[in-house]
Amino acid sequence: MPNDMMIEAEGLAKHYGQTRALAGVDFSVPGGSILGLLGPNGAGKTTAVRILTTLALPDAGRARVAGADVVGHPADVRRHIGVAAQDATLDGLLTGRQNLVLVGELSDMRRTASRQRATELLAQFELTDAADRMLKGYSGGMRRRLDLAAALMTRPPVLFLDEPTTGLDPVSRQRVWEAVRELTAEGVTVLLTTQYLDEADALADRIVVIGHGRVIANGTPQELKEASRGARLEVTLTAPYPGAAEAIGSLAAGPVHLSEDGRRLSAGVDSALGLATSVVRALDAAGVLVDNVEIRQPSLDDVFFSLTGGHLAAEDDDPGNGAAGPEGARPEMEGAGA
C-alpha cells in the first residue's frame, strides 16, 4: 500500500444489542508513532480495539491494520499485531514461560525461537524469578507485564495496548511506560487506550478523545492542552455597574457574562502576565470598585470534562493523575524502588 498509515479507521460503527458502542469513528496512526485513545469507561475505546484486532466485526465503516483490511483479511492483520487486552487473556494454569512459548508457537514461531524469545522477554520485564510459577499466583502488576511480554513475542510492527496500566501501582506503571517508549524507538506503531490523561500526555504523539462512541477531539497533546488552556476570570464588584463588562472586554478571550445581580462578571481569558493587575486597573479607570478578582486555571480533569461531559475516573484518588500543576508530576516515584 502506498500509505504510511499503519492503522486506519474510517467511520467505524458498532452496536451491541440496543447499545451503540461506536457511532462512526475515524482516526489513523502513522507508522512508528503512538496514538492515545482516551475516554471514560464505556466511551467505546475497547470496542474500537476489538474491531481493529479482528475480535469484533464493525456494523459500518472499514479499518486497515498494517495495510490489511480487518474484515476481509483478518489472518494478515493477526500476523502483524500484538495485543495486550484489558481482561486477563493468559492461561492461569500455565507458567509465565509456558504462556509465552504457547503464544509464540501459535504464531508460527519455531519452538526454539519461541523459547529463546520468551526467556529474553521474561528478563526484560523482570519476571525471570517467577517464570516457572503458575500464572495464578502472579500479582496484578506481574500479570500486566506478562500480558505485554506476550504481545511482544513475535516482535509485531503494530501493538494494541488496552488500558495497560489500569490498576497498576506507580512503579509498575512507570515500567510499562518505559517499555512502550523503548518500543516506539524501535519503530513499532502503538495504539494505547487509557482513562488517564497524564498517561496519554506522557506517551502519545497524538491523542484521540472519544466519548459516547464518537471522536470528540483529535490532536497532539500540546494542541489539546492549548485548545482548552483558557483560564476563567471571575470578578466580584462592590456594586452593579453598567460599564464594567465593557471595561474588561478587551482583556477577555470571549464574551463577558454578567450575573443576575449585576455584581459578578465572568469570562474566558488567555493566561497572561499581570492579568489580574490589568483587570483591576481597567475597572479602576472606569470608576468601578472591585471586591474580588479570581483567575482559575482549569485542571486536566476540567479539560476532559469540557470535552466529554464526564469525569475521567471517579474512583481515582491519586492526585498525580488529575492535577495540572508541576507538583502533579508523580512525586511518588521517589524512593519507590526501595
Add this chain to the structure above:
Amino acid sequence: MTTTTLRQGPAGSGIPGQHPAAVAGRLRDVWGMTRRNLVHISREPMQLSDVTLQPVLFTVLFIYILGGGIPIPHGSYKDFALAGLLALNLVTSTMGTAVGLSTDLHGGIIDRFRALPMWQAAVLVGRSFADLMTSCICALIVAVTGLAVGWRPDAGAGLVIGGFALVLFFAYSLSWIAACVGLNSKSPESAASFGFIVLFPLAFVSNAMVPTQHMPGWLQAVADWNPVSAVTAGARQLWGNPNPSGAIHAWPMQHPAEAALIWSALILAIAAPLASYFFRRRTTE
C-alpha cells in the same frame, strides 16, 4: 461458507512462501493447544481424578458389590463387566470436554487465541486430542485394575487392542457432542450438568453393567439400540468375554463391532462440523 472463518489460519495467508505448508502449521497449532490442555489436566487434581481414581473406584465397586447379584450365562461377572466399565468411564469423562471448552469461552483467553494468526479450529481439535489422550490413560487404568481383580480376555493381542480402540473411538466421537454442548452452555457449571442429564442415562440404559434381557420390553429396545450397548458388546466380542447380548435379535446386537463403528463415524461426521459452526457463531461479535 461454514468453515471460512475457521480456515483463516496459515492457509488464508496472503503472503506465500513466508509460512511453511499450511497443514504443518495447523498440526503445530493443534499440538500446541493439545499440550496446553494436557498441562491443565495435570494441574487440576479433580479433572485428573476423573481418569485415574474414578476408573479404579468404579471397577472395584461394580465388580465386588454388584457382581455377586448378577448371574452371567457362560462366564463370570468380572469378565462381563470390564468392557462395560471401560465404556462407562470413557463416556462419562467426555463431560470434561464440555466443561473445558465452556471455561475457555468464558475467560479472556479465547480473545488471545482469536487475535493470534493460528488455525482457529485448533482450539476445538486440540481439546479433543487432549481428551483422547486422557481417555487412553483412563483405558489403561481400567485394564490394569481389571487384570488385578481377575478379568481375563480370551483373544489375541490384536483383538484385545481392537476392543480398546473401538471404545476409545466412540468416546472420541462423543467428545464432539460434548464440545457442541460446551459451546452452547451459559457457564462451565451448566456444561457439567450435561454429564448427569445425558451421559449417565446414556451409559446406564445399556448392556454396559447388566444384561438387557431383564429390562422391561420398551427399555430393552432402547438399550439394544443405544450406541453404548453396541460399543460394549463389540468390545466383549473382540475380547472373547461373555456377551449375553449376542442372543438378542436386534441388528446392532448381532453385529456389535460394525454397529459401534457406524455409530461413532456417524456421530463424528455430524458433531464435528456442528461444533465448528457453533464455535464460529459463538466467537463472532
